[in-house]
Amino acid sequence: MPVPPDTATSQTSEAQAATSFAPPGRRRRLAQLAWGAALAGAVALGWVAYWWTERISIERLRAAGAQRLEVYAASLENLLDKYDFLPHMLELDKNVLGLLEHPHDQERRLEVNTYLERLSRQAGSRIIYIVDLQGRTLAASNWRQKDSFVGDDIRFRPYLQNALSGRPSGFYGVGTTSGEPGYFYARGVHRDGRMLGVAVVKVNIEEQARGWVQGADKVMLADANGVLFLSSAPASKYHTLLPLSASVRASLAQTRQYHGLPLPALPIRRSEAQPDGTRVVTIGAANGSEARGTITPPLLVQGRSLAPRQWTFLYLSDLSQARANARAAVLFAWVVYGFLTLLFLFLRQRLQAREQLQAAYNQLELKVAERTARLERTTQRLMKEAEVRRQAEQQLHRTQNELYQAGKMAVLGQMSASITHELNQPLTALRTMSDNAVLLFERGRIDEARQNLSKISQVVARMGTITGKLKGFARKSNAELGPVSIHTAISNALVLVERRLQLDKVAFTLDIDQGDVYALCDSNRLEQVLLNLMSNALDALGTLERDAPRALTIDVTEGDGKVRIRVADTGPGLTDEARERLFQPFFTTKPQGEGLGLGLAISEQIVRDFGGTLRTETTTSGACFVIELQAASVERQDG
Incomplete structure (x- = not known):
């Protein structure tokens, strides 16, 4: 009779309640008994699988072994029977019979030796030899060899004794002369019913x-x-x-x-x-x-x-x-048993999970609401943190740009003396030439006045070039990377230190592999780095004695997608302590008041922003700095 749904649900709930309220100790004992029974079943199943598989494997091995034994026995019998006829052939040869009757006939002995040699080679036997009734070998197929059987006394051999007794026999043994094992056939040689000797054939069955x-x-x-x-x-x-x-x-x-x-x-x-x-x-x-x-x-x-x-x-x-197969069968049986056990546990768990699903679903909405609110609060907090971080990054970027600009102005400040001298000289010349032009006009010397005014124009253009370079160097950079001519950047930086090179009598050398090289960077900031390195080199050269050679070299190479700019001088070089702390802020080797120690730190940061590196190289004399940048193509610049 069908059970009404309400009644069935009620009965299930009561059963679950009864199970749930069972004492914990009883549930634990039931679980232990269940697992013990499952383990005992696994052991019994493994033993049966091992015994049955091992028995079948051994039976197969026994059948295969018996079959192979029959094959090997038949093969060996066929091999031995193949040589059984040879002693009969020797009994039919008249020379063999004659040698046994006249053992001292050397000519007949030679004929028999030659015959046995040829017969052994044709039959494929190891050795064939003739023995008299006293057990002495009269002729043998190996008569030419050093270990020839001719003349040997073999009365001790059982196969010879059996043959002399009228019982043809076979015998396996190790040769006493050659040490080579073999199977010996021995049969008496008869004439008119009288035994004259024994014919022996040795076969190698190895x-x-x-x-x-x-x-x-x-x-x-x-x-x-x-x-x-x-x-x-x-x-x-x-x-x-x-x-x-x-x-x-x-x-x-x-x-x-x-x-x-x-x-x-x-x-x-x-x-x-x-x-x-x-x-x-x-x-x-x-x-x-x-x-x-x-x-x-x-x-x-x-x-x-x-x-x-x-x-x-x-x-x-x-x-x-066979035992490996048995172990594999045990493993397979256990795997199947484990799979069935896990399947049972899975189905049981499914039933329990279905009962727990409704309860979990009732709490799901509440947990979803709580987690959604928590997620919204977390999202708002993360958005605020992201905004703070963005503002901090912007402030950091502005601070870096201001620091780079301050570095430029610091370099310009250090160069102010040479720049002032560079501008004062043409200003003095302008005043003198302008006064001369007035006098020339008053005296009516128009052509000379015109020439004087042309010189004034050239001096003004030179001053404009210097001030233009200073203005371009001092302006703020937009920090956008693009193809930059290395030759142009070096030339622009060189204008600002050209006067110091002349005053300090420094020999300058520029070496570029090609007509020009392009690197991916910012031109204004690259000029700042080059100017800082050249200024530091000139400062170092200024500490040398008056007659010491002074040289500044810039070497530009390109390869492997990189552009390398080496700035080297012949100054006193760097100490080990200076190399370790060279790019640290506020570290300087200059006297107090002549430097803040920020130039190299700023330069290293600029080159790093370009995606390159700034490092020192060990040289025999002086200091050498290497700027390594990513190379850029001319087409990219033209585009």
Whole structure:
């Protein structure tokens, strides 16, 4: 029966109220039990995922190992069977039979040696040789080599003893003459039912092991005594699966099967038998060290017998990948479990959030109103602060301009003496020439008077140039940046110190790479900086002795988008203390009353406003200041 909405809402509210008013200790215990159950479920799920994945991975490794063992066994059998016919061929050769009947016939021995050599090369065997009934080698395919088998006594070899007993056999061993391992075929050579000797073929089966490498897996071949004589892992070759007994070692020493080899046992740290007949082993380092990295990961060992040779193929599969797969399965299971848990918590949280949303919405309007009012008050306060800051910046800008202007006037004040002298001289000349002009007019010497008036005009023009430069220098700058001719700025500043250069006998040099160079700056303020630097240089040169050389050099270069103006003098230079405090306000090296210490500080600020730098450079003599500005194109100036 459907529940009316009002009834359902009432029931939900009552349930929530009951839960909300539950004792805190009980809610905490319920939460702990829930999390404990979730953790136990995660552990159980991880264990099942690990066991199931590891089991499947090991089964796959076991199936792949069995298949590869069959392939390797068939390949080795085919290789060995390929040479089984060679002893039969030797029994059919009349020269071989003749040599066995007449072992001292040297001519026949040479023919048999040559025949064996050719036959071994064609068959691809290592060595073929003929042995008499006393175990002495009569002929061999390696008769030309230093380690020839001819004349060797091999009665101790089991394969020879079996062949002399009428039992053809095969034998793996390490050569006592060459030290090279190989597989030996031995079969008796008969004539008319009578054994004359034994034919032996040695085959190198070491090449077979080179194709056994399968990543981290290993393939080994063990004999009846458990000696690993072939292995895809060179470190385990000529080791034993178990320690050899004294009797077995004595037998091997007698037959010299592994001539001179110690045959140590593999350092197997752990070995567990499996229900399917396989084993899981862990092999440590050969020297017994248990340091990190010296123990191999667990290996799954599978075997396949090669009858009737009494050999056993061993295939060792690395279980690291199987266990890595199991760990990955555990991680995946936990991720899925965690996702489902989080999904459950998310849905539960959604339900709780839906219940809390209405309550939050009821308070939202009030909070919005409060925050809106707070934001309006903050906005008004920020607007007032912005207005105060704007006014402060304007005041700072005006103060800087006034400071720059005061710096100009200070420079002009320091130059007043030379400027006054520069103007007094032409004024005196004007008075004299004007008096002379009056006399010339009175005496009727019109042409001479006209010449005198022309000179007066030239002097007046020169005075106008000087006063115009002073007026232009003294005017306030608009502080707008644009392309400025460096040559023009230097010339304008030079006019104001030209008289001092003459009076102080200072040699002036101007060096500009091109016809003219343009920089992005303000012409009036750049002239102020140049005039300050040249005035400081002249002040420094004025402290030299009377006969000391005085020189002022201005060098202008352009490159990498920069214009560099170097102002250098041959004065006494700068001390280390002066270099550190050079651009600090009110620092000066001049005597008291001759400078305020603001010129370089103002100049550095002006150049910085241009986006450039003003610095000093170390020279062998004198001082050198470098102005670096951003270069500007002529087209930009023309535009």
